Amino acid sequence: MRLLHIGRATSNDIVIADTTVSRQHAQLMIDDIGQVTLIDLSSSNGTFVNGRRISTPTQLDAMDIVKVGEHLLPWRQYVQPSRQTQVGNAPNPVVEQATAHSIAEPQVQSVSNYHSTSDSSNKKKLWITFGVIGAVAAVILVIAILIYSGGSSKPDFVGKWQDTEDSKAWIKFEEDGKYSEYSDSAEVFDDATWKAMGIDRLLIQRGKISVHKKYKFEGSKLLLTYIGKTTTYERVSGK
Numbered sequence: 001m002r003l004l005h006i007g008r009a010t011s012n013d014i015v016i017a018d019t020t021v022s023r024q025h026a027q028l029m030i031d032d033i034g035q036v037t038l039i040d041l042s043s044s045n046g047t048f049v050n051g052r053r054i055s056t057p058t059q060l061d062a063m064d065i066v067k068v069g070e071h072l073l074p075w076r077q078y079v080q081p082s083r084q085t086q087v088g089n090a091p092n093p094v095v096e097q098a099t100a101h102s103i104a105e106p107q108v109q110s111v112s113n114y115h116s117t118s119d120s121s122n123k124k125k126l127w128i129t130f131g132v133i134g135a136v137a138a139v140i141l142v143i144a145i146l147i148y149s150g151g152s153s154k155p156d157f158v159g160k161w162q163d164t165e166d167s168k169a170w171i172k173f174e175e176d177g178k179y180s181e182y183s184d185s186a187e188v189f190d191d192a193t194w195k196a197m198g199i200d201r202l203l204i205q206r207g208k209i210s211v212h213k214k215y216k217f218e219g220s221k222l223l224l225t226y227i228g229k230t231t232t233y234e235r236v237s238g239k
Helices: 100-104 107-151
Strands: 002-007 026-028 036-040 047-049 066-068 072-073 159-163 170-173 176-181 191-195 201-206 208-219 222-225 229-238
Touching: 036 047, 170 229, 176 191
Parallel strands: none
Antiparallel strands: 002 026, 026 036, 047 066, 066 072, 159 170, 159 229, 170 176, 191 201, 201 208, 208 222, 222 229
16 A cells, blocks of 8 residues: 655645645655545645545545645646666576586487477467457457447436435436536535446546446436445436
8 A cells, every 4th residue: 555645744645835835735645456536635725536625535436536725736646656666687696607528518309399388389379369359358348239229229317316314415417418416515516417328337527537436227317326325316396
């Protein structure tokens, strides 16, 4: 696991020279499987994910927009794993200790064995390459089939949906692709759009912000999952 400190102080891993950024503002935590969690350190001007201020550790999705104070943070470039560089090769003691007799002695059989081994290795690498290409092609084909089949029967989203656990929260899908959302702790989104992607993905866009959510229908209920949290909705109007 890696932990990157973010702030205005030069002792941080990510230094942001911006007066809206606290000296010790936030942290990026990257676990062993590549999941990234953003942590706000009680900063003065706040840490935001997709326009919403966070107060608890928040897992980041690949499409999330992060803002630290008034600074837009390109967080993805900081969480890429660093490459290790191998320096030099250790001397081979067997080669260094070879005698003059072994050097002068003909090695016809060894050369023959070398070529045989080399040819076999090259053939093996070639078959492995073909196998990898075939596997990738098969995966692409399956994804294309899933996307096509998902698009041929458009999910029935259109209408207004009420959060089953929050009477003040609702979302609305319109036939022309418009999307709106409201809760007692967030603003109304009346300029967003929605699109079903494949068989279980929903794309919501507002300006330059794109949010991917997983969706699932259970009877008359719609389940939306985002950053590990699932919200259940019931349709209150529409189709």
